[in-house]
Amino acid sequence: MIQVILSLYWSFFKVGLFTIGGGYAMIPLMEAEVIDTHGWLSAAEFLDIIAVAEMTPGPVSINAATFIGYRMAGVAGSLITTLGVITPSLVLLLLLSKILFTLIQKPEAESFLNGLRSALVALILLAAYSLGQAAIVDIPTIAIFVLLLAASLIKQISPLYYIAIGAILGLIFFPY
Amino acid sequence: MTAPNTLAGPSGSKESLLTILLTFLKVGAFTFGGGYAILPVIRQEVVINRRWVAEDAFADILIITQGMPGQLALNSAIQIGVRLRGTIGGLVAALGVTAPSVIILLIIAAWLYPLYRDNQYVHAVFYGLRPAVVALIAAAAINLGKDILHGTRGIILCAVLLITAIISQVHPILVLVAGGVAGLLVCKRECH
Numbered sequence: 001m002i003q004v005i006l007s008l009y010w011s012f013f014k015v016g017l018f019t020i021g022g023g024y025a026m027i028p029l030m031e032a033e034v035i036d037t038h039g040w041l042s043a044a045e046f047l048d049i050i051a052v053a054e055m056t057p058g059p060v061s062i063n064a065a066t067f068i069g070y071r072m073a074g075v076a077g078s079l080i081t082t083l084g085v086i087t088p089s090l091v092l093l094l095l096l097s098k099i100l101f102t103l104i105q106k107p108e109a110e111s112f113l114n115g116l117r118s119a120l121v122a123l124i125l126l127a128a129y130s131l132g133q134a135a136i137v138d139i140p141t142i143a144i145f146v147l148l149l150a151a152s153l154i155k156q157i158s159p160l161y162y163i164a165i166g167a168i169l170g171l172i173f174f175p176y
Numbered sequence: 177m178t179a180p181n182t183l184a185g186p187s188g189s190k191e192s193l194l195t196i197l198l199t200f201l202k203v204g205a206f207t208f209g210g211g212y213a214i215l216p217v218i219r220q221e222v223v224i225n226r227r228w229v230a231e232d233a234f235a236d237i238l239i240i241t242q243g244m245p246g247q248l249a250l251n252s253a254i255q256i257g258v259r260l261r262g263t264i265g266g267l268v269a270a271l272g273v274t275a276p277s278v279i280i281l282l283i284i285a286a287w288l289y290p291l292y293r294d295n296q297y298v299h300a301v302f303y304g305l306r307p308a309v310v311a312l313i314a315a316a317a318i319n320l321g322k323d324i325l326h327g328t329r330g331i332i333l334c335a336v337l338l339i340t341a342i343i344s345q346v347h348p349i350l351v352l353v354a355g356g357v358a359g360l361l362v363c364k365r366e367c368h
Contacts, residue, residue, distance in 0.1 A: 018349050022211040022241075022248035024316035028348040037347075044306060051305040052284060054312070058277030059247040060210035066281035075282065082278055086270060089246030093254040094266050097240065104243040108363055113243055115333065115359020117324045119352045122338035124317035128310055135306035145307040145314075152315035159209045162308045170304015176296060 004073050005080050011038065012065050012084030019061060020116060026061040028123035030068075031131065040072055043134035051166070054159045061085055140173035191228065191260045193268045199226065200253050200272025205280075211248030215241075218249065222256050229259060249273055333358055 011033040019026040027050070034040045041049070049071075053063035062082055069081030092100060103109055136145050148162050199221055207214045215238070222228045229237065241251040250273055257269025292298045325331050333355065341351045 014349065016247075017245050018352055019247065020243070020245050020352070022246070022251070024313055024320075026247075027313055027316075032348050047306040047309050048302050051302065051309050053281070054209065054309070056277070056280050056284065057206055057208050058204045058280070059214065059249045059273070061247055062250070062274055062277040063281050066278050067285045070282060070285035075286075078278065078282055078285070082274060086246070086250055086274060089244075089250050089254060090267070090270060092244055092246070093240075093251060093258065094263050097255065097258065100244055101236070101240055104240060108360060109243065111359040111363030112356040113359070114324065114330070115362070116352050116356040117320065118330050118334040118359070119337045119355025121317050121321040121325060122334050122341060122355075123348045123351055124313060124320065126338060126341055128314035128317060131313065132307075132310045135310045141303070141307040144304055145311045148308055148311035149314055152311065153318065156315075156319060158213065159312055162312045163305065166304040166306075166308025167301045168304070170302065171297065171300045174296075174300030174303045176300070 001073065005076065007038065008069055008072055008077055009080045009084040012069075012081040013087055015061065015065070016085040017088040020113070021120070023060075024124050025120055026064075028120075028127040030061070030064065031127050034068060041068065043131050047131055047135055051163065055163050138175075140169065143173075144169050191226075191265075193261060193264065195226075196257055196260060196265055197268050197272045200257075200269045201276060203249065203253070204273040205276035207249075214249035215252065218252055218256070228256060233259070329362065 015026055015029045015033060018029055031043075031046060035043055035046055049064055049067045050060070052067060053060045056063050062085060065081040065085045066078045069078035071077075073080070132145070136142055144166055148165060151157060152162075203214060203217055203221060207217045219234055223231055223234050237252050237255045240255060241248055244251060250270060253269040253273040254266045257265035257267070259265070261268070321334070325334055337351055337355055337358075340346075340354070341348070
């Protein structure tokens with residue numbers, strides 16, 4: 001048990017430390033830790049949890065961390081994963097905010113972050129591809145994916161619309 | 177640019193920790209859709225409603241929020257808490273923005289999920305949600321790419337990293353660091 005708690009903490013600490021710029025930056029990191037490295041969840045379960053994390057209020061990665069922590073080790077697990085994912089922010093901002101503020105405005109930091117964001121685009125694309133294999137399995141799921149992706153390319157829409165449309169089309173087209 | 181650690185808001189008086197906690201509890205409990213949806217709500221609360229930080233100070237907070245590790249909502253909440261009441265203010269703001277997530281997700285994971293896991297309509301909903309979430313992730317990559325990949329060099333770096341990541345199967349952390357270092361090398365030649 002203590003082994004699981006420690007590796008949950010360490011995994012989510014890494015997710016928190018390398019999620020730079022927030023948002024979907026955490027998806028490839030969480031996927032690597034939770035599915036590839038530890039095999040805690042299947043790709044389909046991981047997508048279900050991200051969907052729930054999108055539907056509920058609050059930061060998506062904290063929501064996902066809580067759910068995954070609970071699945072693995074109950075209430076203690078959920079507190080540990082949440083603590084893990086927020087520790088880097090707390091430490092850096094409470095102890096080093098003045099240094100960070102000077103550092104982030106240097107041209108080197110800007111170049112480092114630009115290179116890192118290029119990597120992020122590659123990683124998020126790759127995550128969409130590998131998770132897609134567990135999600136896009138037949139004609140209705142291909143249609144849902146293509147429809148929503150096309151819509152998002154025309155106009156940036158809130159994640160809640162994706163959730164609502166995915167849920168409704170799922171109810172209609174599920175092979176009961 | 178204002179100093180990041182002024183301990184009082186523009187009003188000059190100290191805010192109570194309870195007010196800080198309640199403000200960020202509200203942000204955490206009622207804002208859907210993650211970081212980019214939460215930031216405007218935080219701005220509304222702290223710049224306009226409560227006048228805790230001025231508009232330019234909030235812009236500084238956003239620079240740090242987006243350039244450093246962590247969740248956007250959490251990073252900005254901590255910085256605002258620190259400005260108002262120092263370290264303890266930062267901790268209270270972090271607690272406020274995080275607690276609703278933990279409570280709501282615990283209720284779902286411990287109670288709703290086991291109750292409805294085997295319901296066929298729940299299966300149907302998740303069957304539709306999975307490709308929707310994949311579309312959301314793909315759209316995030318495309319939109320981020322549109323924002324940041326200007327010029328051929330960025331696109332080539334992205335393509336090289338993508339191919340490397342597929343072939344080598346290395347941990348994403350290594351790919352991120354490699355991207356950052358590549359960015360620095362370009363800068364070494366051109367920044368100065």
